[in-house]
Amino acid sequence: MFTGMIEAIGTVRRAMTAGGLMMLEVDLGPTATGHDAPGDSIAVNGVCLTVRGLDGRCARFDVSSESLVKTTLKHLKPADKVNLERAMSAQGRFGGHIVQGHIDGVGAIAAIKKQGDFAVFRFSASPQLLGQMVLKGSVAVDGVSVTIATLDNTGFEAALIPTTLKQTIWHRSKVGDAVNIETDILVKAIRRHLEQMLGTGGLTEAKLKQLGF
Structure with a gap:
């Protein structure tokens, strides 16, 4: 989970696409902690990606075909700047709102x-x-x-x-x-609940009575 508070601006070093997938390498910049490890989650321009490997302060990611289709990552090229946020730790401060890293x-x-x-x-x-x-x-x-x-x-x-x-x-x-x-996941959850509760046709007098109003 993320909170939408950007930690650093990274720089794309490589963006290679083949077979519908992308290998993305990003320089994490001077804020690289030295504690990043393969398997960690980092949001790149809001997209949750998993660190595949590290080389100094550069992190490598595999970007799936679905992420390429549904996000702007497919347009990235070397030297492009990107927003970076590490996944929130259990002890972390909740600075923004609940962000999943799943682009809508x-x-x-x-x-x-x-x-x-x-x-x-x-x-x-x-x-x-x-x-x-x-x-x-x-x-x-x-x-x-x-x-x-x-x-x-x-x-x-x-x-x-x-x-x-x-x-x-x-x-x-x-x-x-x-x-x-x-x-916002909370808005989506409430909307889905209402849609399931009301069904097709929206809010009617009959449905209000059915709900106890």
Whole structure:
């Protein structure tokens, strides 16, 4: 499990695709702990990957065909920068919200409005993804936990503080860039429960009576 608090910006060293799979090598940067080990989980731009091997401060990952299809990792190339977060330890501080590292879909940066050292990012997303969001709720975008400031039928906005911009790849992002989106697991769980409880046809007077209202 992750919390959407980025620990470091990594640099892609190699990204080799063959047979529908990718071998990805990332320089973890000066924040490499020396305690990372094969089998550890690290979120790369929000995608949970398992460390296959280590060479100094570089980590190697195998990226599955499903992850390539459903995320932006397929576009990575050497020298690209990526957001990194290690899996939360049992003693870790819960800084953001529950993030699984399982991407629900890909969106895009639709607009960037600079406000001094701050910025408001607008993200476009599919109706399916937007239907799993709530105003003032949380969402992980490229692994970053952000609060949904505005929400409509074409996208959502998030206000980013200077610290977030500086410590993530977003300080170099531009309009049109694709982003990985993971919606809040709590919202998804509640929505699924309601759908199972209400069935087809949505909320009706008969169903309200059936539920005791």
